[in-house]
Amino acid sequence: MRAVRVEAYGPPEVLTVAEVPEPKPGPGQVLVDVEVAGINFVDTMIRAGAGPFAGGPQPPFVLGNEIGGRVAGVGAGVDPALVGQLIVSGAGGHGGYAERAVAAVSEVNAVPAGLPIESAVALRASGRTAVALVRQARLAPGERVLVEAAAGGLGSLLVQLAKDAGAIVIGAANGARKLEAVRKLGADHAVDYTEPDWDARVRDATGGAGVDVVFESVGGAIGRTSFGLLAEGTGRFLIFGYASGTPVDISVNELFGRGLTVASHGGPQLRDQARIRALVAEALDLAVSGRLVPTIGQTYPLDQAAAAHAAIEARTALGKTLLIP
Secondary structure (H helix, E strand, O other): OEEEEEOOOOOHHHEEEEEOOOOOOOOOEEEEEEEEEEEOHHHHHHHHOOHHHOOOOOOOEEOOOEEEEEEEEEOOOOOHHHOOOEEEEEOOOOOOOEOEEEEEHHHOEEOOOOOOHHHHHHHHOHHHHHHHHHHHHOOOOOOEEEEOOOOEOOHHHHHHHHHHOOOEEEEEEOOHHHHHHHHHOOOOEEEEOOOOOHHHHHHHHOOOOOEOEEEEOOOHHHHHHHHHOEOOOOOEEEEOOOOOOOOOOOOHHHHHHHOOEEEEOOHHHHOOHHHHHHHHHHHHHHHHOOOOOOOEEEEEEHHHHHHHHHHHHOOOOOEEEEEEO
16 A cells, blocks of 8 residues: 655655555454545654654654545454444554554544544544633633634634633734734634734734733744733643744743643543543534534545645645645
8 A cells, every 4th residue: 555654853844755554454444445634733753853853753654643544354352343343443543644544542532423534633632722721711701812823724723712711812923824814713813923923913913912821832032022912810821732842941930920821632631542432523513513614625646745745844835735645
């Protein structure tokens, strides 16, 4: 079968399409005919061996974790009635950029009737994270929320869920195309965080009060500026990544002095499969009801995986990027 392999850590060009042996489902696993694979920013870091993913799996290996398709076979201990079902799942961290992949049955969610498989895959990781983050933020109607990378696959969902919770949403993105997308998602304000005065524009949008919640995924200078925009006494800083490669440096004295709260989405939260499946199911149900609509900005065939990674790293990709085997 055909699959996309990381031949060596490095730039997108290290991704190549190769013929590899078809995987076999082991005990507790299913074999999936992959119709759609999701591409996340974290995939680009794994490919490069960068940031927290330095020292990961040794090349060559097949990249990709997010998959959707029909169950083609099952391993020992798995109900054979799953064969033929349309599902989304993780692939155990790698192996997803392929025509077939195996997944632990504990990671499998059925795709609800009427929901396109592309939408289900776009929501499998980003949707569950968005649902979890908004719940963790304890949003109240009227609170002011800043969403970084608001035109991205996850950011676009956070904008929708925050609006659904009654918040006043400020979406930060770069470039006119992405800002327009953020407005169409329902954000009350859209600011370009590549402009030097973007923080002043956020303060203006809040009447000088600052924001109650920041959904932080960029890190570096942008994350640090976002932290400075938090309203004293009510500010909550929700961290779920640092795409710049540099986490925000925050001192305890700043937290005490301003009465702020910092929380993160990671660690054991990402290893509890029962919790993850429940969050995925909730995100899929929200999509079926029309309350959550993933933005699928671009799709690529297997042999253009390198181009997909390049677009994500260049910040030109809009919403979710999918790979079609």
